[in-house]
Amino acid sequence: MQIINQKTVEVCFSPALINLFDCKGATIVVVDILRATSSICVAFEHGAESIIPLASIEETIKYKEKGYLIAGERNGEMIEGFDLGNSPFGFMENRIRGSKIALTTTNGTQAINAIPKDAAEIVIGSFLNLNAISNYLAEQDRNVIVLCSGFKNKFNLEDTLLAGAIVNRLRLNQKHTIDCDSAVAAEYLYLKAKDNLFEFLENSSHRKRLHKLHIESDIKYCLSPNQSKAIPVMRDGVLVNYKEKSE
Numbered sequence: 001m002q003i004i005n006q007k008t009v010e011v012c013f014s015p016a017l018i019n020l021f022d023c024k025g026a027t028i029v030v031v032d033i034l035r036a037t038s039s040i041c042v043a044f045e046h047g048a049e050s051i052i053p054l055a056s057i058e059e060t061i062k063y064k065e066k067g068y069l070i071a072g073e074r075n076g077e078m079i080e081g082f083d084l085g086n087s088p089f090g091f092m093e094n095r096i097r098g099s100k101i102a103l104t105t106t107n108g109t110q111a112i113n114a115i116p117k118d119a120a121e122i123v124i125g126s127f128l129n130l131n132a133i134s135n136y137l138a139e140q141d142r143n144v145i146v147l148c149s150g151f152k153n154k155f156n157l158e159d160t161l162l163a164g165a166i167v168n169r170l171r172l173n174q175k176h177t178i179d180c181d182s183a184v185a186a187e188y189l190y191l192k193a194k195d196n197l198f199e200f201l202e203n204s205s206h207r208k209r210l211h212k213l214h215i216e217s218d219i220k221y222c223l224s225p226n227q228s229k230a231i232p233v234m235r236d237g238v239l240v241n242y243k244e245k246s247e
């Protein structure tokens with residue numbers, strides 16, 4: 001049954017495809033669950049004041065002298081001279097509370113910066129804040145596009161699973177309807193995988209990549225639903241925690 005005035009939820013599998021979507025007036029949910037958007041949620045859960053997502057290492061370094069913690073990775077590893085890498089556990093440290101963070105990562109922060117300017121709002125999703133972000137999206141009277149960061153503009157499985165989880169929640173909530181095959185496919189994969197996400201991702205390329213860095217615990221943590229109530233939203237180019245600002 002089509003409910004009048006229902007909004008749509010779509011899934012974009014790569015930042016390279018985002019210009020094919022009508023972002024005008026829509027909320028874009030950026031997803032890079034291994035590990036950028038998970039780490040962003042953890043940082044806000046642990047009291048970070050703001051996070052600036054940046055595309056390049058050079059831009060990020062400039063924030064050091066402005067008193068920011070500088071964080072990020074290339075090839076999964078912490079960048080020389082940076083305060084933090086991209087592990088969610090690093091963003092649980094005491095120094096995160098009240099901090100301003102400048103963050104650059106291979107895919108997640110690039111995806112954020114690829115979003116067309118006419119989008120109404122940018123928010124950050126991960127399994128860690130799955131219910132919080134889904135409830136937030138359901139409350140907004142806007143079309144939703146879940147943007148999977150992928151890997152260097154290619155499709156990836158883990159971001160697709162989270163996209164499917166968000167689609168599933170919005171569809172069941174009945175305020176949004178599915179309007180594209182990528183959302184159907186993402187939800188289908190999520191429903192297949194949801195009882196053991198870690199196992200489902202066994203052959204995924206990024207799980208293999210991170211396995212080489214011996215950070216299996218990061219992967220398991222990033223796949224744990226609902227560890228955080230953070231709702232990171234972009235305001236004037238800076239991510240802040242919606243809950244904290246509105247309370």
Ligand code: 3SL
Binds near residue numbers: 073076109
């Ligand atoms: O690409 C990214 O944005 C990162 O999350 C990749 S990694 O998990 O830190 O390797």
